Amino acid sequence: MAKQGTILVVDDNKGILTAVQMLLGTCFEKVITISTPNKIKSTLHDEQVDVVLLDMNFSAGINNGNEGLFWLSEIKKEHPSIQVVLFTAYADIDLAVRGIKEGATDFIVKPWDNAKLLETLQSAYNIRISSNKKINAGKKQVISKESGMFWGESNSMQQLRNLIEKVSKTDANILITGENGTGKEMLAREIHVLSSRKNEAMIPVDMGAITETLFESELFGHVKGAFTDARADRPGKFEAANNGTLFLDEIGNLSYHLQAKLLTALQRRSIVRVGSNTPIPVNIRLICATNKDLQEMVQKEEFREDLLYRINTIHVEIPPLRERQEDIVPLTELFLSKYGNIYGKQSLHLSNDAKEKLKQQPWYGNIRELEHTIEKAVIICEGDVLDSNNFDFPRSKKDAPAKDITTLEEMEYNMIKNAMDKYEGNLSLVASQLGISRQTLYNKIKRYEL
Numbered sequence: 001m002a003k004q005g006t007i008l009v010v011d012d013n014k015g016i017l018t019a020v021q022m023l024l025g026t027c028f029e030k031v032i033t034i035s036t037p038n039k040i041k042s043t044l045h046d047e048q049v050d051v052v053l054l055d056m057n058f059s060a061g062i063n064n065g066n067e068g069l070f071w072l073s074e075i076k077k078e079h080p081s082i083q084v085v086l087f088t089a090y091a092d093i094d095l096a097v098r099g100i101k102e103g104a105t106d107f108i109v110k111p112w113d114n115a116k117l118l119e120t121l122q123s124a125y126n127i128r129i130s131s132n133k134k135i136n137a138g139k140k141q142v143i144s145k146e147s148g149m150f151w152g153e154s155n156s157m158q159q160l161r162n163l164i165e166k167v168s169k170t171d172a173n174i175l176i177t178g179e180n181g182t183g184k185e186m187l188a189r190e191i192h193v194l195s196s197r198k199n200e201a202m203i204p205v206d207m208g209a210i211t212e213t214l215f216e217s218e219l220f221g222h223v224k225g226a227f228t229d230a231r232a233d234r235p236g237k238f239e240a241a242n243n244g245t246l247f248l249d250e251i252g253n254l255s256y257h258l259q260a261k262l263l264t265a266l267q268r269r270s271i272v273r274v275g276s277n278t279p280i281p282v283n284i285r286l287i288c289a290t291n292k293d294l295q296e297m298v299q300k301e302e303f304r305e306d307l308l309y310r311i312n313t314i315h316v317e318i319p320p321l322r323e324r325q326e327d328i329v330p331l332t333e334l335f336l337s338k339y340g341n342i343y344g345k346q347s348l349h350l351s352n353d354a355k356e357k358l359k360q361q362p363w364y365g366n367i368r369e370l371e372h373t374i375e376k377a378v379i380i381c382e383g384d385v386l387d388s389n390n391f392d393f394p395r396s397k398k399d400a401p402a403k404d405i406t407t408l409e410e411m412e413y414n415m416i417k418n419a420m421d422k423y424e425g426n427l428s429l430v431a432s433q434l435g436i437s438r439q440t441l442y443n444k445i446k447r448y449e450l
Contacts, residue, residue: 004027004028007028007031007053008033008044008047008049008051008053009021009053010037010052011087030047037054037055044082049082051084051121051125052075052083052084054072056099057088068088068099069098072104073102076102081128084103085108086107088108101159106166144193147189147193149183149186149187150183150186150334150367153326154326156323164316167314168190173285174316175294176288176290176318177289177315177317178291178317179364179366180291180449180450181366182318182319182367184291184318188247191245191287195285197244200242200245202245203244203247205219205246205248205249206250207250207251208250208442215258216274217234217274220265221233221273222234222274222275222276236271242283244285245286246285246286248289249288250289251288251290251294252425253290256302259307263304263310266286269282322364328359328363329358333350335375336348336350336378343378348384350385353387357391377391416430416450417450419434
């Protein structure tokens, strides 16, 4: 194979520089080595560098990786298309994850495997070349066929995708955060199908929809006679997910005292069915999701810190749709195709002014709101072109003053929202204030995308 590309290696250990230079000289046309990060900017200015292999630590006695992350940021700020691979002697998955979140392509742990090092750096070079030439052949699909996860084309989602493809292969517990409607459950399914557990079940549990009295029975199961309606032994969600993935959605809605029961099961890696004393071992990969700030809830003593530590081995956040405008039109066209087929209007397409109008919307309901909007437009349109007139966006309910309320739905929306603000998201208090059951409240929260 002909040598290609230029790589810059930055490491304060001259012995490592010599060894790596000899190895990389077998596949890269030019290998530049420097022993201090202070020369990075001038080197990138003078040379056409494709890939940087960047050490994480330089100052004596400092080994937390902050220097590497700083220089990663500096490189990506001025040269976003240069691929950076992190080089660290400390096999810290959190640090590696943080680096990938901040734009690194991959990471290599010292002492390294020569074949793995070459493979990783050549892969980074190929990404750089594809970026420069805008090669679309072989480009990853914007939507996963298996999970339905929409990746789109925005940098933030591509960085998230890169991270997910790496962490999915581990059994680390993952916490997914993001606003309502961003696709947290789809992301959980994507993690599952990319994992070694993909041939086993992924069991989703809506924590906000489980009443406190049924919590243990739903999650841990029960034995015959445990309570009035327990006519037979029944496994819970943990057992159903054994050897697979357990997805706990809306984990932030779990009451404080039930959090302790969940924590016990996770710590012991076993459950006890209601009405039994026999522990049953379970082997699950745990994924949790929430739209709440769990760290803030910990400070308010609304969420257990030890449980947060347990579920938050890796934290990933899905950015809201309004922060990635370049994904709005591709998503719209996917939904247009979907609902065009459903309603027998396959020839529909968007006008340019419609595309611009859609891109300018705040989409507080994110992908879910966009999908509903497109379905409605497809149903009521009469021609083959959806233009801006097919999309009527009233003032956001989030910003509408009380005097604009004209429908019962808007009144109900504002009553629920005001109660949630008053009681800081405590759904039990909100339900009590409104005189409805917690389940009814949760259904309305989903309906109004609060």
